[in-house]
Amino acid sequence: MKIAVAGKxxxxxxxxxxxxxxxxARSGHEVLALDTDTNPMxxxxxxxxxxxxxxxxxxxxxxxxxxVEHEPTAEGMxxxxxxxxxxxxxxxxxxxxxxxxxxxxxxxxxxxxxxxEFETDGRVVVCDxxxxxxxxxxxxxxxxxxxxxVANPTAKSIDVARRALAIAESKAAVLLVANRVSGPEDVExxxxxxxxxxxxxxxxDPVIAGADRDGEAPIDAGAGAPGVLAIKELxxxxxxxxx
Amino acid sequence: MRIAVxxxxxxxxxxxxxxxxxxxxxxxxxxxxxxxxxxxxxSISLGSGPDPVDPPLNQAAEKNENGRWRLRxxxxxxxxxxxxxxxxxxxxRLMQIGKGGKDGIQPIxxxxxxxxKLIHRLGDARTFADWAMVADMPAGPRQLAFDYAPFARxxxxxxxxxxxxxxxxRRVAKIVRMRGGAEVRFVANRVKDKEDVxxxxxxxxxxxxWSLPADEGVAEAERLGIAPIDHVPDSPTIAxxxxxxxxxxxxxGNSSR
Numbered sequence: 001m002k003i004a005v006a007g008k009x010x011x012x013x014x015x016x017x018x019x020x021x022x023x024x025a026r027s028g029h030e031v032l033a034l035d036t037d038t039n040p041m042x043x044x045x046x047x048x049x050x051x052x053x054x055x056x057x058x059x060x061x062x063x064x065x066x067x068v069e070h071e072p073t074a075e076g077m078x079x080x081x082x083x084x085x086x087x088x089x090x091x092x093x094x095x096x097x098x099x100x101x102x103x104x105x106x107x108x109x110x111x112x113x114x115x116x117e118f119e120t121d122g123r124v125v126v127c128d129x130x131x132x133x134x135x136x137x138x139x140x141x142x143x144x145x146x147x148x149x150v151a152n153p154t155a156k157s158i159d160v161a162r163r164a165l166a167i168a169e170s171k172a173a174v175l176l177v178a179n180r181v182s183g184p185e186d187v188e189x190x191x192x193x194x195x196x197x198x199x200x201x202x203x204x205d206p207v208i209a210g211a212d213r214d215g216e217a218p219i220d221a222g223a224g225a226p227g228v229l230a231i232k233e234l235x236x237x238x239x240x241x242x243x
Numbered sequence: 244m245r246i247a248v249x250x251x252x253x254x255x256x257x258x259x260x261x262x263x264x265x266x267x268x269x270x271x272x273x274x275x276x277x278x279x280x281x282x283x284x285x286s287i288s289l290g291s292g293p294d295p296v297d298p299p300l301n302q303a304a305e306k307n308e309n310g311r312w313r314l315r316x317x318x319x320x321x322x323x324x325x326x327x328x329x330x331x332x333x334x335x336r337l338m339q340i341g342k343g344g345k346d347g348i349q350p351i352x353x354x355x356x357x358x359x360k361l362i363h364r365l366g367d368a369r370t371f372a373d374w375a376m377v378a379d380m381p382a383g384p385r386q387l388a389f390d391y392a393p394f395a396r397x398x399x400x401x402x403x404x405x406x407x408x409x410x411x412x413r414r415v416a417k418i419v420r421m422r423g424g425a426e427v428r429f430v431a432n433r434v435k436d437k438e439d440v441x442x443x444x445x446x447x448x449x450x451x452x453w454s455l456p457a458d459e460g461v462a463e464a465e466r467l468g469i470a471p472i473d474h475v476p477d478s479p480t481i482a483x484x485x486x487x488x489x490x491x492x493x494x495x496g497n498s499s500r
Contacts, residue, residue, distance in 0.1 A: 008252060008253070008282065009251060009252010009253050009381075009382030009383070010252040010253010010254065010382070011252075011253065014407065037383070038383060038384060038385050039251070039382070039383035039385075039411055039414060041407045041410065041411070044406055044407055044410070050406045050407070050409075050410050050446075053410070054410060054413075054414075097383070097384040097385055097388045097418075098384065098414060098417065098418065099388060099418065099421060100388055100390070100418050100419075100421040100422040101388060101389075101390070102388040102389075130383065130385075131252040131282075131381070131382040131383060132281060132282050132381065132382070133281075133282070133343055134281070134343075137343065137348070153466055154465045154466050155287060155466065155467060155468025156257070156282075156283060156284050156287060156465070156468070159282075159468075160282050160283070163282070163343065163344065163345070166345045167345060167347075189466065212406060212407060213405050213406065213442070214406060215405075215406025215407070215410075
């Protein structure tokens with residue numbers, strides 16, 4: 001199963017992707033976490049820490065720099081360039097922009113290519129997308145089984161979620177997550193603006209806020225915190241343990 | 244005064260860019276606000292109304308015989324600012340790259356190409372020598388690497404007190420400094436107290452230029468989709484941005500090369 005997480009910048013995509021990956025791994029699934037943000041940050045919410053996350057090798061740059069032998073398969077790339085995160089999650093960073101004049105991003109390994117090529121035989125791939133809808137637009141049908149669209153109760157993030165849902169619906173199953181919800185009126189503002197009920201509601205949670213502040217994985221900061229529990233519920237719903 | 248506002252998604256870039264543009268206009272500058280985000284944001288914070296589906300800049304470009312985009316004949320940076328921008332509150336001119344829709348960016352490719360060509364001519368245009376320019380950049384490093392604000396002399400790197408936001412701030416600041424030709428100024432946003440400012444400074448490894456307080460009024464404006472400067476003009480964040488703009492002006496940020 002391949003799950004991609006989309007939404008406006010800052011809505012909690014990375015928090016949800018990281019916590020989802022850890023929850024699935026704790027339920028016994030083999031999990032590959034794929035970070036396709038050019039500002040890669042998934043390592044932080046997986047619990048690798050900000051400093052280590054900043055040093056992780058990105059597949060695209062590693063191949064480009066040519067210091068390592070080219071690995072022809074996505075599996076080989078995961079093996080060679082991936083990193084281990086807690087609970088046995090394997091983390092792969094697709095690409096990183098850390099230079100002025102980085103050159104064209106159309107050539108070489110692309111995020112959607114990696115997402116497409118990772119075989120999911122018995123494994124769950126959780127992919128954290130770049131802010132916005134760019135990767136969603138390039139995504140082809142079948143590259144992801146499910147797109148999780150994250151919205152906050154703010155006008156801008158709801159607008160981005162609307163665009164993301166419209167683009168993703170023709171390509172994969174979609175699921176709407178309302179994140180940082182403080183009360184029923186927040187759910188209502190998202191529901192009425194998007195014309196659909198959020199399938200999962202993640203409450204505003206000081207434990208998650210604190211984890212973000214300190215660069216910890218939310219699931220390590222408080223596995224029983226309400227926000228973390230809501231994401232665990234999402235994990236169970238997406239890939240039931242019994243199945 | 245030539246400012247680009249950068250940082251992680253959700254850090255508060257558009258609120259700071261939009262409010263700064265409004266305040267500069269009220270200080271008497273002619274202001275060009277630049278929106279290169281394919282997603283909505285700046286127009287809400289600026290209070291300029293809904294983004295046009297067909298951005299005016301689409302009219303500024305055409306394809307040549309080889310299928311490559313070029314500015315239409317007779318379109319200069321001066322005429323483009325006159326014709327292909329929209330007017331926002333306080334007399335601001337708003338130039339937009341356009342918003343991606345269900346059909347992706349194909350419908351706005353003319354505007355995207357025109358925007359990129361025009362911004363590289365803005366810095367040298369004498370007509371705009373005394374204008375203020377305020378660019379709201381999309382989340383992350385992508386556009387910085389491709390030089391989407393070559394006119395900017397000040398980059399405001401917005402960071403809120405969190406590890407991801409600070410790491411993003413460090414990354415984008417590094418790219419801006421590699422490019423050179425502009426000042427990097429960190430702005431700590433949504434800080435509750437001195438400890439929050441110290442936390443941001445620890446995480447980025449250098450002092451912040453300015454800090455802006457957490458503000459329930461601005462949060463409410465964001466929920467409602469209203470420009471904070473219109474919704475809560477007397478709020479602490481707006482006052483903070485006003486002081487920051489005054490400080491930037493004192494630093495001589497109104498010089499234009």
